[in-house]
Amino acid sequence: MKIKRFFIYFSTLIIMGFMVWTLINSPDQLSFATYPFIYVKNADLNALDKQAVNDSLDEFSRENNLVIVKRIVQPTKEGQRFVYQKFGAGDLLRGFPEAPKNIQGISSVFGQYLVIQGELEEQRLANQFYNFGYQVEIFEKESVISIVVAFLAGSSLSVLLILVFTFTALTLVLRIKDLRFAGIRLISGETIWSIIFRSLRSDFVDMIGALLSCILLGWGILVMQGISQDRILLLLFAGQSLYIVLLVFISIILSGIYFFNLKSMNLISIIKGKLPLHRLVGIILFCQFLAMIVIGWGTSRIPLLIYTYQEQQSATKKWDPHEDLVNISFNVGKEINSMEAFDEEAKLWYPFVRDEIEHQNALLVNHNLLNYIFSDVDPQGNRLTDYVPLGNTLFVTPNYLNEQNISVDDILDTQLEDLKQGQFVLLMPEKLKEHSDEYQKLYESHMEMYGLDSGEEDAEILFDFSAVVGYVPNNQLRFIYNHTSISSKQFLLDPIIVIVTPASLGNTFSSRLFWMEMISDYFYLSDFDQTVSKLKEMDLYSSVSTVSNSRQMYYEQYSKLRMELLTLIASTVIGVATSVLLFNSMNLLYFEEFRRDIFIKRLSGLRFLALHQNYLITQLTVILLGFCLTVFITKSLWTSIAACLFFVINGLLILYRQMKSENKLAISVLKGK
Template sequence: MKKLFILLSNLLASLFFVWVFTIWSDTYVSHYYPNIAVHDSSPETTFQQVTERLEKLAKETDSFIAIQHQDPTSEGTTAFSYTTFGEGKLPDGLQERTLEDSQNSSVETNYFIFDGHLDIHLLRDELSHLGLTNMHLTIPSKRSTLLSIFSFGFQLIGLLIFCLTFGSLTLINQISQLRSSGIRLISGERRGSIFLRPVVEDLKGIAVGFGLAVMLTIVLQKLLSLPKESLLTIGAGLLSYNLILLLISLFFAQLFAVGIKKVHLMQIIKGQVPVRGIISLILIGQLLAVIIVTLGIGSSLKYSQAWLQHRLGKEAWSQERQLIILSISREGTSPGFDEQTQRKLTVWYNLMDQAVSEQKAILSRHQLIDRLMQNGISSSKNLTTSTEWQDYSPNGNVLIVTPQYLERQNIPVDTAIEQKLNHLAVGEFILLLPEHLRSEEEHYKSVFEDDLTSRMSSQNGRQQMTATVAYLESSQDRFVYNTTPISYQQFLKDPIIIVVTPQSTGPQSVMFWFDAVQNYVLFNQLSDAQELIQRQGIENWVSEMQSGYQNYITLLNNIQRERWVMLAGAVLGIATSILLFNTMNSLYFEEFRRAIFIKRIAGLRFLEIHRNYLLAQLGVFLLGFVASVFLQVEIVIAFLVLLLFTGLSLLQLHVQMQKENKMSMLVLKGG
């Protein structure tokens, strides 16, 4: 069984690594080659200045350097290309762009050293002298890449489950061979060679599993056209995993070899083993199992709730397949409040002004991220499928939209309001309250006039905002077009809807509209977004134009995958725990069979007979419960897992007790 586990786990690990590198196909170079990410630059720095210095630097250091370009294709997806300097060849799968075609490119991008003697810190200094600032250095290694893969999420849980299962199988295997080990000791075989025998068997299994996993990786690399560099990292990952298995095997071999010195040779031959020490090891394994299963079940339930919450918007999104969201590149934004930053903000404001006035985009600014931050990112309150939200403060159940939102969602308003919507003057906005808030009109009118005035102000000015109040039918769920990756709510019940336009909020509201473009604006279709961007001459400011529907579906599928993998990890953890229970109970009855039999004849009940044994297990389960709560698992989930393990312990002990009772009766009858 252990050999089968080694083989299957290696194949699964190989498939997992290949899957990771298919996701990283566009950006894998960032995980292999030293690079510098530049996030800001001086207005005086030109692309030509940078290329001339890089060309000279490449010759001086005999290196191969490249500038990465990230541009949206005609389909809206992101395409990466590289302008190179020095002698060399780009890694497989990377597209080269000539220097002539790159003259209008941004200098705020990634700079790679693909080959040569150039030090990454020297490259940073040279770029800094040219006026590039806010730089982040990356010096990748196979170790850092593997750590980035396994440092969080279902990957870490899966690795822990595999290690726990293998450790349990190794422990059970060592126990089963103790009697034969005693016989070999009598025959003169060395103690070390006896207990290393299972390690040698494990090593053979690891060699076979590793070999087959590498073969599978090579085949998949050819079929999926993965970069050759990925083979080395996948090989290092598989080797690291198998070394962990080998270390676990060596640990138990050494433990038994040392521990067995304290036991008389004849006891080993009779099958009597150092039970207390072994049971202590199993209890440690059970502690790990409780923690891992609790984390797995807790995460699985959270992802299930997130999936249910997110799935509620599937039908609504399926009717909005043409909507496009933008990803802004580094050149499209600048930190600070200098003249360059203000110029960029003004350009984005002008783009939004044109988009809204020509009815080519909609704004749906919700407060769900604020709600998530208030509750805490890990809070279960964020994953409710309920659309109700009773907080009607400015950061609560409020939608800030443009007029086209009402049209797309078929939200009826009075004729007078409908006429006013498309002719909002500077300083005006429409405040649409749900009918049940009619009695508090004055309060909300005052609150939101103050909030909008503050929200739309900047260092360049302040525009007093005035509301025109109207009412909407209550008990209505409103679709919010949520595309944010950390909040899954798609509908809100009876939100306060605020209708604005860039024209009505005034030119000083540039910061509000810039934030909106990044997170809350959807363009009617790809051609509209491309036309508006070209009209402003900011093609370099946009890295991707993605379908909002595809963004939604991708996130939905990711949540579903995490949900099932976490659940599978929890199930495997429970199965491993059952194996440990069986082994521990067998050892327990082997050691204390006589004492148990005497207590049973004396009339003691089940719980009285096994009190100390059960208390030891309960103590471990309670420790696992406390550790799980400390790791921010919901206390209810941790308590249910505690009950699950306690129930499994009692059930398996009861079953084993029944077997022992039948055996005792046969002995008494002379059977």
């Protein structure tokens, strides 16, 4: 019982740790998700201006005793931060920081609105904005349970499954031990119900104790971190309670099986040791099957995650000097639904991009990783290693060479300082020199798209492109400044480097769209304060959602990857330990049920394999089924073979050890003791 009590407390503590970590990292987002809200996404031609909307909404809130807030994303050096503009006479709730007046002044009408005090149907709030001349979408609040279930993703799901398997195995082992004494208790006058209730009561007491202890501990940690919103604490309570309810459900189900086993056997059979274990054997076989799949899946992912982690880690020294680089994200409330509208927006941003590059305040590093998220081959049949514009190619601005200490000859260096319209520099590794003419034609043909005057199929090319060719040494890893989650790759080996500027691409329709598309993920600005000041100066700040530190975003991805790797390793280790326990449980059941038969067969001269033939066939069948499904899921044959061999060797060793132990009790078994 002590080991089971320890496991209940320990597993509940693990779940608490996962939840507290998630709540600390995103408290305001989770609290926001528990409210319904409306999303103002577009305006009609006759829509009220921002000041009129704010005044009308504030008056509406006061008349109906409401507090309505607008969610605003405030760019900060720490990354994304949500603040709120209040409408009405009440106060903002804890966890809803008020937006500074200057932020309120430059934010647009578009965005998310919710009622945090008072009673109001979302449709009535939406109708107000319809009357103001805006298009609105209504979103229902997320239930607490759905938010908690969202925690169970990725590696945390495997941990939960492993914990459930372990609890099931431990409960079965204890039920087996209870069966040995069930006959004696029945003779002494206890009823079957009282025997079952005894074990359930013990489980419930331990579970309630674990639940209360972990909730108090988790609440204390959250308060120490400055997180005390009621809805956040409710999420913690719901998550812990959901896990405990799951354990209670398993305990009740197993007790039900235990009850039917006792009910189906007469008292004399139980006293003689003929225990009704067939249903329990089936459950443990199923747990073995599931445990093998989980372990096989986890084991197959560990090498991949280690490689990904090492690849991400390899760039830390490259990122560290760039502590001031920032990226811009666009306002989530701004909807652009046509190429013409996109070009109008791009025309507003093009002068900003041009000025920042001309003054050496911005850096372009555009790679093609996005094309290879789901496959090694893109829809055009290209691979990331192919020397084509959509393959092993970097599009950069001239200052990339200085940032990465890439040397070129003096003539080329002079040309880089003043690229004319239609010119671009094509830097190839020395190994491609023999076929340089072919690559020059290929890339010049590709660059012609940036000379188009519109997005129509018959658009005219306004000017031709010509490449200035240069060469760099072979076997060079080029840093690509990847801070996104699309890939862990941080370097490309010997890419072709295409060097462009806004002046060289011209102020064309296609060029403007190119620079507009680059801004969020591939366009790095040199300083937060300077960038924000420039955005305000050019009246672009209201279109910005965040101005995020690039290095910080990289380290956030790095940290998430490290946590995922550690979680996966921990869950796999727990899974391995669970599998040993499961096989021990299976062997215990096997010898409990067939102890006499095993001893008689041994006296008749049967050896180990013949003696346990049926049992071994059963175990091997489970392992082979698990192996086949693991190969299908993981697509990793060698990892699945390793997992299969582990289970086979582990099972044989445990069986051999158990048999030696049983041999010592053989005489007692023969006498029926």
